[in-house]
Amino acid sequence: MKYPILTEKQLDAIDEILEEKLIKAGVRNVMLIDMAGNTISKQDNGQFKIDTMAFAALAAGNFAAVEAMAKLVGESEFSLLFHKGETASVHFSKVSQNFLLITMFQKDLSLGIIRLKVTDTIDAINSIIYS
Amino acid sequence: MAFINIRSKEVQVKIVYYGPGRGGKTANLEYIYKKYRNNITTEMVSLKTHDDRTLFFDFLPFDVGKIKGYDVSIQLYTVPGQVKYNATRKLVLKGVDGIVFVADAMVEQRQRNIDSLIQLRENLDSYNLNLNTIPLVMQYNKYDLKDAGVPLLSTQTMQQDLNSQLRVPAFAASALVGGNVIATLKKIISLTLSSIQDQLF
Numbered sequence: 001m002k003y004p005i006l007t008e009k010q011l012d013a014i015d016e017i018l019e020e021k022l023i024k025a026g027v028r029n030v031m032l033i034d035m036a037g038n039t040i041s042k043q044d045n046g047q048f049k050i051d052t053m054a055f056a057a058l059a060a061g062n063f064a065a066v067e068a069m070a071k072l073v074g075e076s077e078f079s080l081l082f083h084k085g086e087t088a089s090v091h092f093s094k095v096s097q098n099f100l101l102i103t104m105f106q107k108d109l110s111l112g113i114i115r116l117k118v119t120d121t122i123d124a125i126n127s128i129i130y131s
Numbered sequence: 132m133a134f135i136n137i138r139s140k141e142v143q144v145k146i147v148y149y150g151p152g153r154g155g156k157t158a159n160l161e162y163i164y165k166k167y168r169n170n171i172t173t174e175m176v177s178l179k180t181h182d183d184r185t186l187f188f189d190f191l192p193f194d195v196g197k198i199k200g201y202d203v204s205i206q207l208y209t210v211p212g213q214v215k216y217n218a219t220r221k222l223v224l225k226g227v228d229g230i231v232f233v234a235d236a237m238v239e240q241r242q243r244n245i246d247s248l249i250q251l252r253e254n255l256d257s258y259n260l261n262l263n264t265i266p267l268v269m270q271y272n273k274y275d276l277k278d279a280g281v282p283l284l285s286t287q288t289m290q291q292d293l294n295s296q297l298r299v300p301a302f303a304a305s306a307l308v309g310g311n312v313i314a315t316l317k318k319i320i321s322l323t324l325s326s327i328q329d330q331l332f
Contacts, residue, residue, distance in 0.1 A: 057211075058218050058219055061178065061211075098181075
């Protein structure tokens with residue numbers, strides 16, 4: 001399944017949403033990738049740089065592996081993943097059939113607020129892509 | 132290193148099909164799965180993108196019977212071939228016991244084969260494994276395309292490019308129709324098993 005071609009205007013709008021809703025809320029890095037691990041948009045707070053290309057490829061692989069695990073237990077998917085670290089944590093959420101939103105944040109932010117912000121962001125992204 | 136369970140007398144051997152993108156690694160596993168479906172009790176796992184490119188790995192486990200009282204199970208993996216997935220490729224190589232390098236015989240893929248082999252050496256280095264000593268079989272794939280008039284590299288050229296120093300067993304193959312797929316598999320299994328026998332006994 002192919003996703004629609006995104007226009008420059010849509011990409012700008014997505015950048016803006018990620019910045020506005022997540023980075024300004026204190027999130028460290030945020031990436032929107034497709035299920036093949038290609039980066040659609042990435043934003044960070046300027047303090048933490050990571051190898052986004054490798055990260056996106058691994059994240060997509062990870063998500064595919066978890067999806068295969070879900071099928072083994074009779075679920076169609078686990079649409080949300082959360083990896084907790086000592087100081088940094090990563091939250092993965094499926095945006096649609098084609099996209100994955102990855103949010104990296106420090107322990108000063110609670111998972112609850114991230115989930116709220118992510119849900120809000122996903123709605124906004126979907127309305128940009130599919131409207 | 133092979134996983135050996137002394138108590139349950141099991142040996143698990145990990146064989147990875149490595150090589151450039153669209154070279155036929157997944158096709159090898161699919162052929163093996165199709166051919167031995169009646170003997171393979173588990174499903175083949177394929178983690179791929181919407182357009183059928185391998186994203187993480189394909190996984191095909193099967194048993195090959197007993198050797199010296201140990202149940203031997205072989206786990207076949209493929210890596211994603213596309214350049215951008217090197218971090219993923221490296222993960223799949225962890226704990227590898229034997230490698231099949233699937234090279235693409237199409238003329239236009241010549242450099243990609245060489246680059247992929249160089250990267251394989253680097254990736255193995257990061258696990259303190261050596262390409263020169265690990266059980267390895269070369270497979271030059273896509274010789275069925277000759278009939279379709281697609282320009283192909285001769286096996287001599289492939290040998291010179293990829294195997295002049297390594298000097299490991301090599302097969303001209305066609306993964307799609309199954310030519311030499313099983314021969315390659317048998318060869319890598321026998322090489323890998325004889326290399327882990329020292330660890331067993």
